[in-house]
Amino acid sequence: SGRSKPTASLVDNTTWDLVRDLETLREKLGIEKWMCFGGSWGSTLALLYAIEHPTRVSELVMRGIFLMKEEELQFFFQQGTSMIFPDAYQAYSQHIPVAERNDLITAYYRRLTSDDEPTRREAAKFWTTWEMSTSFAKPNVEYILKGDDAEFAAAFARIETHYFVNLGWLPTP
Structure with a gap:
């Protein structure tokens, strides 16, 4: 969403950091399972999250798949x-x-x-x-x-x- 601080930081900013961030967010929100939806890069991230946390994904919806x-x-x-x-x-x-x-x-x-x-x-x-x-x-x-x-x-x-x-x-x- 462009709201991360510091803006455009490359520190601790990898695919696997994002997957961990998503899981941390899911836990903090108290969501047992959620649907992962993504397009383009988001499809990659959704797929990787689902692979890493299969029991936490209820559905996987991807469009414009980019791997x-x-x-x-x-x-x-x-x-x-x-x-x-x-x-x-x-x-x-x-x-x-x-x-x-x-x-x-x-x-x-x-x-x-x-x-x-x-x-x-x-x-x-x-x-x-x-x-x-x-x-x-x-x-x-x-x-x-x-x-x-x-x-x-x-x-x-x-x-x-x-x-x-x-x-x-x-x-x-």
Whole structure:
């Protein structure tokens, strides 16, 4: 929800920290079993929570399933979605020097974790605008403009790339 403090902190911020946080929340609320619902990254988190705490899940509802697989990340952020949204991809990729474009996620992560605030802010804008430009089949101007919201973009892009460069801390086959 974007209300965590400090904003965009990467400390104790892994998939497994989130699964533990969900279980802590369930316990504090006194809920015996609950339905886990999630879309995109939320589907991954819901599934992992259900695997870790199967007796605490009554139903599992997922949409737009995203499993944090290397192939999914490559398709969305490197090659694939670029053919569906070529103009948005051009703006997103051209922010990164040609020598680093073979791994845009890592290139953006370096900028989003830089000590230089203007570098972070600019990278966050381009990353978030790309993500929001490709989240719907038809452009949604309200979402695309989230790239201009410096606070939202900084948190969104920094945390998202943190998860992506670490492949969600999930085991790989």
